[in-house]
Amino acid sequence: MTHAVPGRPRLGAVARRVGGHLVRGLAMIWVVATISFVIIREIPGNPVMGQYESLIQKGMSPEQAERATAVLYGFMPTGNLWQQYVGYMGSLLHLDLGRSLSTPGVEVTTLIGHAARWTVLPVLAGTLLSFLLGVTMGVYAAIKRSGKLGDALALSGSLLHGVPVYVIGLLMTAIFATLWPIMPSGGPVDVEFVPGFNAGYIGSLIHHAVLPVVTYTLASYGGWILAMKSNVVAVLGDDFILAAELRGLRRGFVFRYLARNAILPLFTILALSIGMLFGGSIFIEEIFNYPGLGLLLVNSISSRDYALMGGTFLVITVGIVVANIIADLLYTVIDPRVRSGGAA
Amino acid sequence: MTVHTAAPEVRIRDLTVVYKTPAGELPAVRGVDLTLAPGTITGVVGESGSGKSTLALSLLNAVQPPGRIAAGSVEIDGLGDVLTLWGEDLRRARGRQVGYVFQAAQNSLNPLKTIGKQLLDLGRSHDVADLRALVRDAKDLLARMGMDGARVLDSYQHELSGGMRQRVGIMLALVLNAKVVVLDEPTTALDMITQATILRIIREVHEERALTTLVITHDVGAVAEVADSLAVMYGGRVVEHGPVTEVLGNARHPYTQGLIRAIPRLSGDLSLARALPGRPPTLGTLPGQGCVFRERCERRMEVCETDDPLPVNRDGRMVACHAADRHLTLVERKEFV
Numbered sequence: 001m002t003h004a005v006p007g008r009p010r011l012g013a014v015a016r017r018v019g020g021h022l023v024r025g026l027a028m029i030w031v032v033a034t035i036s037f038v039i040i041r042e043i044p045g046n047p048v049m050g051q052y053e054s055l056i057q058k059g060m061s062p063e064q065a066e067r068a069t070a071v072l073y074g075f076m077p078t079g080n081l082w083q084q085y086v087g088y089m090g091s092l093l094h095l096d097l098g099r100s101l102s103t104p105g106v107e108v109t110t111l112i113g114h115a116a117r118w119t120v121l122p123v124l125a126g127t128l129l130s131f132l133l134g135v136t137m138g139v140y141a142a143i144k145r146s147g148k149l150g151d152a153l154a155l156s157g158s159l160l161h162g163v164p165v166y167v168i169g170l171l172m173t174a175i176f177a178t179l180w181p182i183m184p185s186g187g188p189v190d191v192e193f194v195p196g197f198n199a200g201y202i203g204s205l206i207h208h209a210v211l212p213v214v215t216y217t218l219a220s221y222g223g224w225i226l227a228m229k230s231n232v233v234a235v236l237g238d239d240f241i242l243a244a245e246l247r248g249l250r251r252g253f254v255f256r257y258l259a260r261n262a263i264l265p266l267f268t269i270l271a272l273s274i275g276m277l278f279g280g281s282i283f284i285e286e287i288f289n290y291p292g293l294g295l296l297l298v299n300s301i302s303s304r305d306y307a308l309m310g311g312t313f314l315v316i317t318v319g320i321v322v323a324n325i326i327a328d329l330l331y332t333v334i335d336p337r338v339r340s341g342g343a344a
Numbered sequence: 345m346t347v348h349t350a351a352p353e354v355r356i357r358d359l360t361v362v363y364k365t366p367a368g369e370l371p372a373v374r375g376v377d378l379t380l381a382p383g384t385i386t387g388v389v390g391e392s393g394s395g396k397s398t399l400a401l402s403l404l405n406a407v408q409p410p411g412r413i414a415a416g417s418v419e420i421d422g423l424g425d426v427l428t429l430w431g432e433d434l435r436r437a438r439g440r441q442v443g444y445v446f447q448a449a450q451n452s453l454n455p456l457k458t459i460g461k462q463l464l465d466l467g468r469s470h471d472v473a474d475l476r477a478l479v480r481d482a483k484d485l486l487a488r489m490g491m492d493g494a495r496v497l498d499s500y501q502h503e504l505s506g507g508m509r510q511r512v513g514i515m516l517a518l519v520l521n522a523k524v525v526v527l528d529e530p531t532t533a534l535d536m537i538t539q540a541t542i543l544r545i546i547r548e549v550h551e552e553r554a555l556t557t558l559v560i561t562h563d564v565g566a567v568a569e570v571a572d573s574l575a576v577m578y579g580g581r582v583v584e585h586g587p588v589t590e591v592l593g594n595a596r597h598p599y600t601q602g603l604i605r606a607i608p609r610l611s612g613d614l615s616l617a618r619a620l621p622g623r624p625p626t627l628g629t630l631p632g633q634g635c636v637f638r639e640r641c642e643r644r645m646e647v648c649e650t651d652d653p654l655p656v657n658r659d660g661r662m663v664a665c666h667a668a669d670r671h672l673t674l675v676e677r678k679e680f681v
Contacts, residue, residue, distance in 0.1 A: 243452035246406055247516060248439030250469040257454045264456075336500045337455060 017332070021325040032317040036310045037088050041081065051101075071099055097311035102303040108311035111296060116315075118188050119292030122209050122284065123277045126216025131270055133217065134224020139259060141225060142232030154229060161222025169215045169287040176211060183211050186289035212288045216281060220273070224266070231262040264335055268327045275323020279316045351383035351554045352421035352523050354403070359416035361398050361407055361580075363627060370627040372398045372411065374580040377655065380524075382421070385550055385557040387571030387588060389564055389603070391624040395580040396560045397447060400528045403558065404438050405429055420524055440470050443517030447528040447560075450509045452516075453501040459512055460497035463519065470520055478519065485515045489545050507538035511545065518549060525550070528560045543570050564607055568592055576600045579625045579636030586661030596661070596668040599637050635666065643667040 055065035070087070091098070097108035137153050144150035160168075177185035184190070188208055193201040235241060235258055244254050282294035293312060300308035332339045356378040362369040373395040380386045390396050401407050403418055405426045418426040423441050426434075438444070446452040454462055460479070467478040483493030489511040501509060510530065517525055527546065531539040547570050550557050561567050567574060568588060575585040576597065584597040595601045599620075608617035622640035630636060638648040647666050655664040 239446060239451040240454050242406075242408070243444075243446045243513075244454070246404055246438055246444040246446065247466055248435045248437070248469055249465060250435070253465045253469055257457075260456055261454070335456065336458075337502050 018329065021328060025321045025325050028321050029314070029318055033089070033092060033314060034085075036313050037085060040306045040310055041084065092314075097314065098307035100300075100308045101305040102299065102308065108308050111308060112293065112311055112315055115291055115293045115296040116278070118290045119277065119281070119285070119294065121188075121205070122212040122216060122288075122290060123281050123292075124274065125209065125213045126281075127220065127270070127273050127277060129213065130217040130220040131224055131266075134221045135228045135263060135266065137221075138225040138228025139232050139262070141229040142236065142262075145229070145233065153225065157222045157225035157229070159222070160218055161226060163219075164283075165215065165219035165281070166283040166287060168218050169212075169284055172211050172215050173287060184208050186287075188290050208288075212284050212290060215287075216284055227266060227269070228262065231265060232258060235262045260334075267330060267334065271323045271327030271330060272320070275320040276316075278319030351556045352423070353382045354380035354421075354524055354556055354558070355417075355419040356380075356399075356402070357417045357419070359399070359402055359418065360414045361395070361402060362412055362414045364410035364412070365627060367628060369412070369414070370630065371414070372580050372627060373402065376416070376580075376582050378575055378582055378585065380556050380558055381573070382556055383554055384572040385547070385559060385570055387559045387561065387567030387574045388577055388582075389561060389567055389574065390577035391562060393624055393626055394577040396562075396577055397528055399577070400444075400526050400558065400560045402427070403524070403526050404442055404444055405434055406438070406444075422523075436470065439466065439517075439522065440520050441522055441524065443520070443522030443525040445510075445513050445517045445525070445527040445530055447532070450506045450533065452513050453509060455501050458498055458500055459504075463497065463516065466516060466520070472520070482515055482519050485518055485549075486511065488549065489514065490541070507534055507542065510534060510538075510542055514542075514545065514549070518553070521553075523554075524556050524558075526558045526560070529562070530559065531561065531563065531566050539566065540569075546570055564592070564603060576603070579630055581636055581664060582655070582662070583637065583664050584662065590661060596663045597637075597665045598641050598643050598667060602640075637665075641667075 052065050052069045055068055056062060060068065095109060097112070100106050100108055100111055103111060134157070137157070141150045141153035141157070145154070173185055176183040184207060188205070189195075189201065190204040190208070193204050195201055238261070241254065241258055244257055249257075278293060279297070281292070282298055284290065285292040285295040286298070293315070296308070297312045299305070300312060356376055359373055359376040359378075360371055361373040362371050376395075376399060378386070378399075388396050388399065398407060398411065402413055403420075403426065405413070405418070407413050413427055416427065420426060420441065423429075423437055426437065426442070429437055453459065457465075463479065463482050464475060467475050472478050479497065482497065486493035486496050491508060491511060496504065496508065496512060504512065514527075514530070517527075530546065531542050534542065543566060546557070546559070549555070550570075559567060559571060571588045573586060574588040574591045575582045576591065576599065577583065578599050584591055584595065584600045591600060592604060595604055602618075602620040605618045606620055620640055625631070625636060625639075631638070633652065634650050635641070635644075635648040635653050638644045641648065645666055651666070653664045653666045655662050656668075
């Protein structure tokens with residue numbers, strides 16, 4: 001493919017690529033859904049049958065109990081495994097994840113929808129902030145690596161990378177909510193404001209988000225700065241950087257050559273962490289009392305709410321699969337070597 | 345196409361480049377004097393570690409840390425002493441006045457940008473007013489080297505073969521009309537046919553544009569094909585320098601003689617090719633006094649242990665060897681024929 005005509009992506013090729021990703025993504029989601037069905041069905045103590053039997057013990061007729069259980073889990077507790085599986089997949093296609101046990105009668109999708117809002121805000125903001133900060137500081141740490149500034153930056157990365165997120169979170173609340181109370185200690189928003197697009201509500205949202213976002217940023221900043229630093233150092237050793245300097249390119253151009261080549265591998269990690277975001281951040285949500293997806297998952301596990309658990313897992317899976325697809329497609333945009341089919 | 349001004353002369357004087365090592369600063373290039381006559385191609389040959397590439401980088405004041413130019417000057421006509429240039433002045437001289445074809449030029453391109461965009465970056469860096477003309481010049485140069493200019497400019501590095509990338513590297517070194525061109529191992533890692541093509545191109549473009557060219561190589565055969573004069577380096581010294589036919593046809597320094605003996609011939613007995621005994625010195629094993637080559641020299645004398653042979657100029661040739669000196673003196677006294 002070395003001598004091929006310079007490859008600009010053709011529309012057909014792009015469509016094929018996207019299509020291939022979608023098919024693979026759907027297959028992946030189906031596999032996870034199947035596994036989560038089997039686990040819920042086959043877990044010791046069989047929660048579905050347990051529910052069914054306890055309803056009968058409470059005096060329901062078997063038919064009533066069966067219907068009540070089916071509403072909860074999205075499939076009939078009786079009948080053979082295959083019929084149950086078909087029922088489960090059928091309701092999945094209608095985006096029906098069943099109903100919650102711990103919050104009786106509420107649909108799992110509703111619960112997840114509510115929780116997702118409180119996860120996306122702090123975790124997405126934290127991810128993007130830490131990425132920008134870590135990458136910028138990583139470049140400086142690499143360029144100034146033989147000086148004091150570089151040492152200090154790299155050290156800050158190593159230290160923060162080593163401190164668990166809950167320690168940072170607790171320190172944050174201790175300092176900024178207790179010792180020097182300028183920040184709210186928890187909760188996503190003050191209750192006195194009317195939800196909606198008004199200054200008071202949005203201001204309160206931001207005020208409450210500061211500590212969780214800062215905590216998340218500090219916790220993930222270390223990884224980015226260390227990864228970026230080592231990438232930049234590697235690219236600095238590449239021949240084309242010296243060649244660009246020997247051709248008398250302006251520092252700005254050389255810097256862009258350097259940064260773009262070094263940041264490339266990090267985009268995959270960034271896309272994946274944005275996908276992971278749907279798993280929430282359990283520690284941060286717990287410490288700052290944010291009713292996000294992470295907290296939802298923990299609560300569903302502790303209350304043995306299997307429908308909610310299965311639904312949350314599924315959402316995390318879909319998030320990661322979609323993020324993977326986006327990462328792959330993004331890569332073809334930013335790396336020409338991948339675009340033309342990966343030759344040479 | 346281009347204004348042909350006179351080719352500049354390059355005068356390297358007493359150049360010493362040291363590298364910082366745990367054992368202190370050790371010289372990779374020591375006291376080198378070398379003049380590149382205007383409009384000529386000078387070849388520099390030597391084994392790995394003889395200081396060739398360090399010498400080449402010195403011409404752009406671009407010795408990389410832990411290396412450092414400790415002494416000397418590199419005067420280029422119209423530019424002055426390159427070693428005193430600094431910051432923006434140095435950056436502008438690179439590319440504009442001195443073109444550099446990188447060692448392993450196959451890797452000298454940014455993998456994420458098309459050749460055309462990198463060409464424009466080069467033009468903007470050197471304040472080229474007419475970028476269209478720059479692109480036209482680049483296409484002409486590429487066409488001269490047997491390539492489809494428009495297609496190459498629209499390609500990414502990975503879409504070109506090694507020989508094509510090498511030619512792109514040469515184009516980028518010449519497109520700003522640099523009058524001094526340094527080629528560091530321009531044909532290494534290329535197949536024989538491509539090597540021959542690249543060498544022919546270097547020769548042609550050199551004559552067409554009236555350049556002063558320095559070709560660094562470890563391939564004596566390659567240098568014999570393109571160079572007008574030849575400098576032989578050993579252990580950071582230039583040990584012999586003169587017109588290429590004379591240096592190769594009638595080598596005076598025992599190291600040059602050994603190098604030539606080591607070349608296998610296409611016809612004849614392969615065993616006639618004899619490798620030089622021993623190993624080239626590294627920075628750490630360079631002798632502190634006396635001749636750098638004496639450990640491997642078959643004509644080693646007592647004086648070689650203690651005295652560094654001084655370069656001696658005689659009928660347009662320079663040799664730094666006690667034995668060669670003696671030999672010449674004997675010839676002159678007709679005691680030795």
